[in-house]
Amino acid sequence: MDLPWYSLLIPLFVFIFFLHQCFFTTSNYQKKLPPSPKKLPIIGNLHQLGSHPHRSLHKLSQKYGPVMLLHFGSKPVLVVSSVDAAREIMKTHDIVCSSRPKSRMADRLLYGSKDVAFSPYGEYWRQIRSVVVFHLLSNKRVRSYHDIREEETSNMIEKIRHGCDSSSSLIDLRDHFCSLTGNIISRVALGRKYDEGKSTINAKVTIGELGELLGTFNIGDYIPWLEWINKIIGLDTKSEKVAKKLDTFLESVIEEHINRNKKGKYNTSEAKDFVDILREIQNGKETSFSLQRDSLKALILDIFAAGTDTTYTALEWIMTELLRHPRAMKKLQNEVRELAQDKAEIKEDDLGNMHYLKAVIKETLRLHPPIPLLVPRESIEDIKLLGYNIAAKTQVIINAWTIGRDPLSWKNSEEFHPERFLNSNIDVKGLNFELIPFGAGRRGCPGTAFAIVVNELALARLVHKFNFALPKGLKPEDLDMTEGNGVAIRRKLPLLAVATPCSTY
Numbered sequence: 001m002d003l004p005w006y007s008l009l010i011p012l013f014v015f016i017f018f019l020h021q022c023f024f025t026t027s028n029y030q031k032k033l034p035p036s037p038k039k040l041p042i043i044g045n046l047h048q049l050g051s052h053p054h055r056s057l058h059k060l061s062q063k064y065g066p067v068m069l070l071h072f073g074s075k076p077v078l079v080v081s082s083v084d085a086a087r088e089i090m091k092t093h094d095i096v097c098s099s100r101p102k103s104r105m106a107d108r109l110l111y112g113s114k115d116v117a118f119s120p121y122g123e124y125w126r127q128i129r130s131v132v133v134f135h136l137l138s139n140k141r142v143r144s145y146h147d148i149r150e151e152e153t154s155n156m157i158e159k160i161r162h163g164c165d166s167s168s169s170l171i172d173l174r175d176h177f178c179s180l181t182g183n184i185i186s187r188v189a190l191g192r193k194y195d196e197g198k199s200t201i202n203a204k205v206t207i208g209e210l211g212e213l214l215g216t217f218n219i220g221d222y223i224p225w226l227e228w229i230n231k232i233i234g235l236d237t238k239s240e241k242v243a244k245k246l247d248t249f250l251e252s253v254i255e256e257h258i259n260r261n262k263k264g265k266y267n268t269s270e271a272k273d274f275v276d277i278l279r280e281i282q283n284g285k286e287t288s289f290s291l292q293r294d295s296l297k298a299l300i301l302d303i304f305a306a307g308t309d310t311t312y313t314a315l316e317w318i319m320t321e322l323l324r325h326p327r328a329m330k331k332l333q334n335e336v337r338e339l340a341q342d343k344a345e346i347k348e349d350d351l352g353n354m355h356y357l358k359a360v361i362k363e364t365l366r367l368h369p370p371i372p373l374l375v376p377r378e379s380i381e382d383i384k385l386l387g388y389n390i391a392a393k394t395q396v397i398i399n400a401w402t403i404g405r406d407p408l409s410w411k412n413s414e415e416f417h418p419e420r421f422l423n424s425n426i427d428v429k430g431l432n433f434e435l436i437p438f439g440a441g442r443r444g445c446p447g448t449a450f451a452i453v454v455n456e457l458a459l460a461r462l463v464h465k466f467n468f469a470l471p472k473g474l475k476p477e478d479l480d481m482t483e484g485n486g487v488a489i490r491r492k493l494p495l496l497a498v499a500t501p502c503s504t505y
């Protein structure tokens with residue numbers, strides 16, 4: 001049978017197609033992708049996140065390994081759960097993985113993500129990050145606020161002492177820790193406590209709403225065509241309202257600073273607050289670039305959103321673990337009381353030699369990193385990670401909670417044992433990837449030193465001045481350890497304890 005001449009074209013096309021597939025395409029088939037749990041149409045793996053995503057992802061990583069590729073809606077999400085993989089992301093590929101995924105909520109609440117935490121990697125982020133690192137949170141600047149920290153910690157101790165005298169001697173420690181960090185951050189950032197003054201807006205509540213909204217899952221970030229759901233459930237209206245209230249509040253704070261300086265009430269010997277510093281930068285005094293008013297406001301909101309809940313959450317977990325481990329509490333009290341000798345009050349300068357205190361804080365951050373999944377990053381180029389191909393624009397989640405409990409790095413990893421840090425150089429500053437509660441690399445937390453000194457001082461003074469016990473009848477091993485929900489994971493229920501003032505101190 002004679003075939004028509006063009007029938008020869010068919011095998012030729014098949015051959016060319018085959019060559020093309022072999023040499024020129026980048027299909028998933030050829031690329032080695034990380035293992036993935038099965039996904040559902042439209043939502044991908046979102047249904048597998050549960051109410052505690054760090055725990056659900058931990059379970060999945062035990063099945064699929066320390067590098068997994070999931071999909072949240074249509075968005076590819078890399079989940080990293082081992083020391084080696086975390087080091088690859090935050091050190092080897094740090095530049096490529098230093099962007100942030102777009103957040104519609106941050107765009108709305110933080111002036112188009114003009115803050116530092118949600119800003120994508122690029123020149124703008126580099127500029128404002130340098131403002132934060134060198135002008136707001138440098139070691140020198142953090143030290144300059146020691147009076148504020150010491151004063152506010154004394155206020156908290158006095159309030160707790162007062163609470164001990166009342167008929168119900170149960171103290172809500174969360175409430176005290178939340179006020180302490182809120183007051184410190186407010187005085188440092190705004191120059192005064194935000195619940196003082198004649199503002200018509202309840203700033204404390206509104207800033208709380210900001211944190212809550214930034215942590216709310218936004219379907220539009222992952223399945224854009226379902227964004228209309230946010231309108232129906234009222235999320236859009238709520239976020240618009242909160243954004244407006246925050247803006248009015250911040251404008252009043254800025255005006256207050258402008259008027260104060262005009263009247264010459266500004267005292268140069270006092271530590272400048274963040275608004276003062278940012279206004280100087282705005283006027284081009286300190287940097288080669290000028291800062292827009294929206295950027296100033298976004299940065300101030302960032303400091304509240306990133307610094308308040310995280311810091312008091314850590315303090316609450318620290319006291320929780322100490323109440324569960326009376327032996328560790330006693331050992332800490334002995335160290336602090338011995339080093340304090342007969343001083344009426346511990347000062348920040350006394351903290352340097354409190355090695356067990358530092359170990360207690362590290363051990364708690366290992367077991368309870370306040371942001372267990374850190375802040376999501378996004379890759380800006382294709383990378384190869386431990387043999388797997390990861391495409392540009394993949395969201396990257398690092399499970400610091402799993403890494404902190406990894407039996408390959410930690411002996412008896414589930415046990416609270418501060419002694420493990422006594423003869424160890426492991427620190428939380430982002431150089432030891434087995435302990436990364438503050439992240440690491442270019443995007444690592446710039447508030448680490450600030451948070452640590454607040455926690456150290458508060459803890460030292462608490463155990464110096466009081467003996468703590470659990471509510472009557474509650475055994476240490478029965479203390480409820482259930483976690484709440486949100487980005488910062490605190491205890492589900494506030495920590496209640498009996499505080500007895502220690503007469504000799």
Ligand code: HEM
Nearest residue numbers: 117306307310311314374375438439440443444445447451
């Ligand atoms: C115990 C308390 C704190 C914890 C556990 C914590 C944790 C973190 C983490 C995990 C990140 C993301 C790191 C990464 O992506 O690798 C972060 C970022 C950040 N933190 Fe903290 N933080 C704390 C306190 C603070 C404080 C007190 C401030 C400010 C006063 C602060 C300001 C920031 C800012 C501005 C960022 C964004 C940095 C960027 O994206 O470039 N944090 N923090």
